[in-house]
Amino acid sequence: MKWVSYTRSISSxxxxxxxxxxxxxxxxxxxxxxxxxxxSISEKYSDRKRTAEAAExxxxxxxxxxxxKFDAVVVDSIFRCGRTLPFAIxxxxxxxxxxxxxxAVVEDDFCSADKxxxxxxxxxxxxxxxxxxxxxxxxxxxxxxxxxxTHRQAKYGYALSEDRRNLVLNPESAQVVKLIFQMYLEDxxxxxxxxxxxxxxxxxxxxxxxxxxxxxxxxxxxxSTIRSILKNPLYxxxxxxxxxxxxxxxxxxxxxxKTEFQKAQKKLESTRLPSRKKARKxxxxxxxxxxxxxxxxxxxxxxSEDESQQIYSFDKGxxxxxxxxxxxxxxxxxxxxxxxxxxxxxQAARIDRVLxxxxxxxxxxMDAGLLQYRxxxxxIVEHLMAKDDERTAVYRKYEQGLISLEQVEEYEHQYQVAxxxxxxxxxxxxxxxNDIEKAFSHGNxxxxxxxxxxxxxxxxxxxxxxxxxxVWIVDFExxxxxxxxxxxxxxxxxxxxxxxxEDCNGKKE
Numbered sequence: 001m002k003w004v005s006y007t008r009s010i011s012s013x014x015x016x017x018x019x020x021x022x023x024x025x026x027x028x029x030x031x032x033x034x035x036x037x038x039x040s041i042s043e044k045y046s047d048r049k050r051t052a053e054a055a056e057x058x059x060x061x062x063x064x065x066x067x068x069k070f071d072a073v074v075v076d077s078i079f080r081c082g083r084t085l086p087f088a089i090x091x092x093x094x095x096x097x098x099x100x101x102x103x104a105v106v107e108d109d110f111c112s113a114d115k116x117x118x119x120x121x122x123x124x125x126x127x128x129x130x131x132x133x134x135x136x137x138x139x140x141x142x143x144x145x146x147x148x149x150t151h152r153q154a155k156y157g158y159a160l161s162e163d164r165r166n167l168v169l170n171p172e173s174a175q176v177v178k179l180i181f182q183m184y185l186e187d188x189x190x191x192x193x194x195x196x197x198x199x200x201x202x203x204x205x206x207x208x209x210x211x212x213x214x215x216x217x218x219x220x221x222x223x224s225t226i227r228s229i230l231k232n233p234l235y236x237x238x239x240x241x242x243x244x245x246x247x248x249x250x251x252x253x254x255x256x257x258k259t260e261f262q263k264a265q266k267k268l269e270s271t272r273l274p275s276r277k278k279a280r281k282x283x284x285x286x287x288x289x290x291x292x293x294x295x296x297x298x299x300x301x302x303x304s305e306d307e308s309q310q311i312y313s314f315d316k317g318x319x320x321x322x323x324x325x326x327x328x329x330x331x332x333x334x335x336x337x338x339x340x341x342x343x344x345x346x347q348a349a350r351i352d353r354v355l356x357x358x359x360x361x362x363x364x365x366m367d368a369g370l371l372q373y374r375x376x377x378x379x380i381v382e383h384l385m386a387k388d389d390e391r392t393a394v395y396r397k398y399e400q401g402l403i404s405l406e407q408v409e410e411y412e413h414q415y416q417v418a419x420x421x422x423x424x425x426x427x428x429x430x431x432x433x434n435d436i437e438k439a440f441s442h443g444n445x446x447x448x449x450x451x452x453x454x455x456x457x458x459x460x461x462x463x464x465x466x467x468x469x470x471v472w473i474v475d476f477e478x479x480x481x482x483x484x485x486x487x488x489x490x491x492x493x494x495x496x497x498x499x500x501x502e503d504c505n506g507k508k509e
Contacts, residue, residue, distance in 0.1 A: 001102070004070040005030050006045045006061050006081060010052050013079040013131070023048060026076035033106045034074060042070065058082045058091070065096050066388065072102040072113070078127055081105075085131050093124050098423040099384070116438075117430040149241075155234055156205040157255055167239065167252045174255050176202055180229055181256045185263055190230075194221040205229075230268060236261045282310050285461050286333070286471060293472040293480065302327070312473065326476045333471060333479050334459055340481035341455050341467060347489070347497045348450040354496055355442060366440040369491060373433050380426045384419065391415055439491040446488035 007026040010018050023046060034040055045061040047054040064070065073096065075081040081088035092103045097112060097120060104111040112120050149164050157177040158167040183193045204221045237254035284301035290312055291298050299312040313327035355362055398408045438444060449467070456463060472480035489497060
């Protein structure tokens with residue numbers, strides 16, 4: 001495998017230092033990394049200019065990769081591969097990888113040659129998320145240190161000052177805050193205050209503070225919002241902004257007096273929230289896991305008053321216990337789940353045995369499944385090569401003066417669209433191939449989950465969370481149990497699951 005490297009003086013990662021000897025340091029780390037893999041560099045590409053716009057070396061790397069002058073490329077950091085992260089993703093993931101050119105990132109000890117297409121996609125998604133998170137945190141830190149406020153730090157009753165360094169009163173919402181304290185101290189209960197504000201059409205803080213006010217119709221005031229306003233010392237001028245462990249005190253104009261605020265606190269303390277209902281002894285273990293198959297709607301769990309009977313039904317009341325609404329006993333459901341788990345464990349043991357004792361049969365079945373995808377992959381590669389030849393011909397015509405620059409640009413747009421379409425198709429093929437190869441191995445997710453499970457006599461919530469996907473109820477009589485990762489069984493012949501003795505053509509041995 002012919003390896004090349006790419007290095008860069010300027011990192012696209014915010015806050016990262018760029019020492020004068022960074023190129024030499026990158027080359028050294030790259031050489032050590034490839035040495036461990038038993039490889040070496042055949043050519044080096046680099047952008048040594050200490051400017052964020054430098055791209056000559058990177059552009060040459062991409063051009064040479066398109067004509068397959070190398071088999072793999074290694075970089076020290078994904079943030080020193082092209083001007084920004086999107087350039088790195090476009091080159092490594094969307095251009096090189098579909099063409100069969102592998103890549104490695106020393107900093108992350110990541111090499112695409114050792115990974116599946118899904119893992120490669122996850123790597124770049126993770127890097128994108130990390131970069132966004134890092135930039136967001138850095139921006140917040142900068143704003144905090146500079147003393148400027150963001151829109152997220154604007155509080156109900158206030159607005160940002162013009163220089164965004166202070167909070168100033170918002171006449172409209174500040175009056176609402178004052179009104180809430182006044183009504184509460186006049187012995188109105190919190191739910192009554194909420195209804196009064198709604199009746200007057202006063203928008204709740206959730207609506208008024210929203211950046212995009214798409215609708216002013218949803219003005220409902222939750223009791224918890226009013227309670228939070230009454231308990232917030234912000235409204236007597238005390239504002240503390242916190243970022244990580246750093247704190248910053250901010251002076252803001254008070255909306256209510258300290259006396260009014262203290263009276264409200266004493267009243268809140270004397271008014272207890274209603275106690276929660278006592279937890280049932282028989283919890284709903286199938287919460288959001290049990291559905292009626294015909295309608296797709298979730299079923300409700302109902303427990304009798306003496307907790308001797310638990311059933312699942314559509315009934316929102318308790319008519320089911322008097323026979324006025326259809327239901328199914330929970331005991332029947334759990335018997336079926338236990339039975340399904342036992343069957344799953346036996347099937348996993350059978351597949352494990354086939355994988356261990358019949359490697360030729362396994363390979364035969366896997367190759368049969370891969371055949372259509374291999375054929376499709378070859379078609380896509382041939383199509384891409386034909387498009388490259390066509391593109392080269394178009395540029396030669398331009399160099400010879402046979403076509404205009406506008407015609408070249410129009411063709412280039414069509415070429416990029418066509419290549420993108422083929423690359424998407426190739427990624428789907430590779431994902432399917434990876435799934436098949438994983439299915440016919442001991443790394444099959446279904447096998448790993450069920451081959452050695454210990455089935456308890458009584459199921460608990462932790463068991464269902466680990467093994468159960470969902471349950472279908474048919475006419476409140478039949479129970480269909482769908483276990484997790486069961487889709488990975490579709491690759492195996494039925495007889496493998498039941499007897500472990502059938503070839504790929506369905507012939508029993």
